[in-house]
Amino acid sequence: MHTLIIYCHPYQHSFNHAILNAVQQNLAQSKLTYQTIDLHADNFSPVYSIEELKLYHSGQTTDPLVEKYLKLLKTAHTVIIISPVWWNSIPGMLKGFIDKVMKEGENLSHTVTRLGVQGELKNIKKCYLLTTSSSPTFYIRFFNGNGIKKIFLNQTLKQLGFQGRSWTNFGMISTTTAENRKRYLNSLQLKRFD
Structure with a gap:
């Protein structure tokens, strides 16, 4: 069993990318085996074609990345998802990953x-969702419906069988200080992901 990172951000100089680097350094220093799915670098298409959708109930696909990603998920013990929060939810690319990769059928995802x-x-015994947002975390949780936790984490991922789900958000990304960013990255390098 290994750790699987699912990374969803298009810009290599983003703070999300710095989070990815910190997590990868942590896992390497901890001598944990891991693989990374970089949805944008892989040019993953989150959009269903008519041909792909016709195959949904049979558990088949026309996209080789879907097969690759599902195999990685089926052998992972820990999943770490790194993503921004856009418009109070996960980005369309990550939603499309769930839509296309999670195939119905025995020995598939559900x-x-x-x-x-x-x-x-x-x-998948542990799942860590690491997000960033322009809004403060308390706003997302208490005034904006807490959709990331209530729907993505505690409904979608739970239904798929993911256990040990937790969510950490780095809020106010646009206005925070460099010192706060550095402190957060340092905490990720020390965090236990097992």
């Missing part, structure tokens, strides 16, 4: 039963 979705990714 099955649908009379009682609802049954997650098949129970091999």
Whole structure:
């Protein structure tokens, strides 16, 4: 089992990219095996084609990246998702990753039963969601509906079988100080991701 990082930000000089570097350094120093999915660097298309959508219920795909990503998810013990919060939610690229990669069927990501979705990714014992936002974290949590936690973390990922889910947001990214950014990156280099 290994750690899988899912990274979703298009700009290599973003603070999200600095978070990615800090997490990768942490895992390397901890001698943990990891792989990184960089959705933008991979040129992943989050959009369903008609051909792809026709295959949904059979668990098949026309996109080789979908097969690759699902195999990585099925062997991961820990998943670390790094993403900005855009318009109170995850970016469309990350939503498209969930839409396309999470295939219905036994030995895939989930099955649908009379009682609802049954997650098949129970091999994922820990899931860390690391986000950044322009808004303060308290605003997202208490005044904006807390959609990241309530829907993405505690509904979508839970339904897929992800266990041990936690969310950390670095808020006010546009106005914070360089010292606050450095302190946060240092904390990520010391955090245990196992």
